[in-house]
Amino acid sequence: MKKVYIETYGCQMNVNDTEVIFSILAKDGYVRTETMEEADLIMANTCSIRDNAEQRIWGRIELFNQVRRRREGTVVGIVGCMAERLKDRLLDTHKVDLVVGPDAYRSLPRLLKAITPDSPQIDVLLSRDETYADISPVRTDRNGVSAFISIMRGCNNVCSYCVVPYTRGAERSRDPHSIVREACDVFRQGYREVTLLGQNVDSYLWKSEEETVDFAELLRRVASVDPRLRVRFATSHPKDISDAVIETMAAHDNICKHIHLPVQSGSSRMLEKMRRKYDREWYLERVARIRSVIPECGLTTDVIAGFSSETEEDHAGTLSLMEEVGFDWAFMFAYSERPGTLAARKYPDDVPPEVKNRRLNEIIALQNRKSLERYRHQVGRRLTVLVEGPSKRDPDQLCGRASNNMMCVFPGGGHGTGEYVDVLVRDCTSATLICDLA
Ligand code: SAH
Ligand code: SF4
Ligand code: F3S
Numbered sequence: 075m076k077k078v079y080i081e082t083y084g085c086q087m088n089v090n091d092t093e094v095i096f097s098i099l100a101k102d103g104y105v106r107t108e109t110m111e112e113a114d115l116i117m118a119n120t121c122s123i124r125d126n127a128e129q130r131i132w133g134r135i136e137l138f139n140q141v142r143r144r145r146e147g148t149v150v151g152i153v154g155c156m157a158e159r160l161k162d163r164l165l166d167t168h169k170v171d172l173v174v175g176p177d178a179y180r181s182l183p184r185l186l187k188a189i190t191p192d193s194p195q196i197d198v199l200l201s202r203d204e205t206y207a208d209i210s211p212v213r214t215d216r217n218g219v220s221a222f223i224s225i226m227r228g229c230n231n232v233c234s235y236c237v238v239p240y241t242r243g244a245e246r247s248r249d250p251h252s253i254v255r256e257a258c259d260v261f262r263q264g265y266r267e268v269t270l271l272g273q274n275v276d277s278y279l280w281k282s283e284e285e286t287v288d289f290a291e292l293l294r295r296v297a298s299v300d301p302r303l304r305v306r307f308a309t310s311h312p313k314d315i316s317d318a319v320i321e322t323m324a325a326h327d328n329i330c331k332h333i334h335l336p337v338q339s340g341s342s343r344m345l346e347k348m349r350r351k352y353d354r355e356w357y358l359e360r361v362a363r364i365r366s367v368i369p370e371c372g373l374t375t376d377v378i379a380g381f382s383s384e385t386e387e388d389h390a391g392t393l394s395l396m397e398e399v400g401f402d403w404a405f406m407f408a409y410s411e412r413p414g415t416l417a418a419r420k421y422p423d424d425v426p427p428e429v430k431n432r433r434l435n436e437i438i439a440l441q442n443r444k445s446l447e448r449y450r451h452q453v454g455r456r457l458t459v460l461v462e463g464p465s466k467r468d469p470d471q472l473c474g475r476a477s478n479n480m481m482c483v484f485p486g487g488g489h490g491t492g493e494y495v496d497v498l499v500r501d502c503t504s505a506t507l508i509c510d511l512a
Contacts, residue, residue, distance in 0.1 A: 080095065080119055084155060086308065093214050095117075097211055099182060114148060118151075149172060202244060205247075227246055230245040233350060235378065253292065269305075270292070275310060275311075311336075312337065312350070313352045332373075379437055449503070
C-alpha cells in the first residue's frame with residue numbers, strides 16, 4: 075500500500091476536489107496519511123486567487139523537496155488552480171514530479187505510473203463536461219456531520235480581476251440525480267448537513283430531454299431528501315440570485331437561512347470595471363428582497379479594497395454600503411493583480427500598497443463593529459443548532475452553527491455530535507454566540 079499526503083489550499087471547492095482525489099487514488103491502492111514524512115506521494119491542492127496564496131505554496135514546495143531529498147522515490151505533485159495557471163513552469167523548477175489541473179484528476183493513476191526521475195508528468199487539460207459526478211468523495215471533515223457536494227464546476231463570468239475562469243475553465247452543471255443521490259448517501263452515513271458548492275450556484279442549470287432543473291428546483295430536491303438533513307450553499311451571485319431561490323429557502327425549514335453574497339465594492343463605477351454586471355442599487359435591492367422574504371436571514375460577503383483606479387469616494391461607497399447592509403461577517407482582501415486577467419491587461423494596479431492597506435483596515439474595522447452588532451442582536455433569542463462537536467476553546471462545551479451560520483457555544487448537557495439542540499443566546503463576541511441549553 076502506498077501512502078498519499080495532501081495539503082489543501084483555497085476555497086471549499088478545492089477541499090471537495092481533494093476528497094475526489096483521495097477517492098480516485100484509493101481505487102489505485104493509495105491510503106491516506108496525515109504525516110508528510112511517511113508519504114510516498116506528497117501533494118498540494120493549490121489556489122491562485124491572490125498572489126500571497128501562491129507565494130505560500132512556493133514555500134511548501136521547498137519543504138516537500140526537503141522530504142523528497144531525504145526519502146528517495148517520494149513523488150511531489152502540484153494539483154489544482156496553480157497547476158492550471160503555471161503548467162510546465164512548475165516542472166521547470168525540478169522540484170515537482172507531477173502537475174495536474176482541476177479537470178484532469180482521473181488521469182492521476184496513469185500519470186503516477188509513468189513518473190520516473192527523468193520524466194515528470196503533466197495533465198492540465200480543461201474539460202467542457204467533467205463534473206466527477208460518478209465519484210464518491212472520501213470525506214475529510216473531522217466531525218462526520220457536514221459534507222460538501224459540488225454541483226457545478228468552472229465559471230462563465232469574467233470578473234475582470236479574477237483568475238478562476240482561467241484555472242477552472244467553463245461553467246458546467248452536474249446531473250441533479252447524482253447530486254440528490256450523493257445527498258442521500260451522506261445522510262445514510264450519518265451526515266446532517268450538506269453544502270452545495272459552485273462559483274455561482276445561481277446559474278446552475280441542467281437540461282436533458284426529460285427536464286430542466288435550475289438552482290431553485292435543485293434546492294427543493296435536495297431539501298426533500300430528509301427534513302433532518304440541513305442544506306447550505308455557496309456562492310450566490312448578486313446578479314443571478316432569483317426570487318425563486320429566496321422563496322424556496324423560505325419554504326423549507328431545512329434550508330439554512332444564510333446567503334453568502336459577495337459584493338466586492340459599494341461603488342457602481344468599480345463594479346462596472348470589475349465586470350460584476352450589477353450596480354450598488356441592484357445589490358441593495360437584492361438584500362432588501364432577501365430580508366423582506368426571510369427577515370432572519372444571515373448575510374455575509376466578500377470585499378476587495380483598492381481595485382484599479384479606486385478613489386477615496388469609491389472606497390467611501392464600500393464603507394457606506396457595508397454600514398447600510400450590516401453583514402454578519404465578511405472576507406476582506408486587498409486587490410491583488412493576477413497575470414492574464416482582463417484587469418491585468420487593461421487596468422493598471424495603481425492604488426499604492428499603503429493606500430490599499432489603509433482602506434482594507436478601515437473596511438475590517440467597520441466590519442468588526444458591524445459583526446459585534448449583528449451578533450449582539452441575537453442575544454435573548456432561541457436558536458436551533460446542529461452540534462459539530464466539542465468546542466475548541468473548552469472541550470466541556472459543545473459547538474455548532476445556527477441556521478444563520480453563526481457559531482454557537484453551549485454546555486454539553488448529554489447532547490452529542492450530529493444532534494439538533496435548542497439554545498438560548500446569553501452573550502456573544504463578534505464571531506461566537508454564547509448560549510445556554512433552552
Ligand atoms: N465566485 C465567487 C468568488 C470566488 S473567489 C464570487 O463571484 O463571488 C473568492 C473571493 O476572492 C472573491 O469574492 C473576491 O472577493 C476575492 N478575489 C478574487 N480575485 C481577487 C483578486 N485578484 N484580488 C483580491 N481578491 C480577489
Ligand atoms: Fe471569479 Fe467572478 Fe467567477 Fe466569482 S463569478 S469565480 S469572482 S469570475
Ligand atoms: Fe483558489 Fe481555485 Fe478556489 S483559485 S479560490 S482554489 S477555484
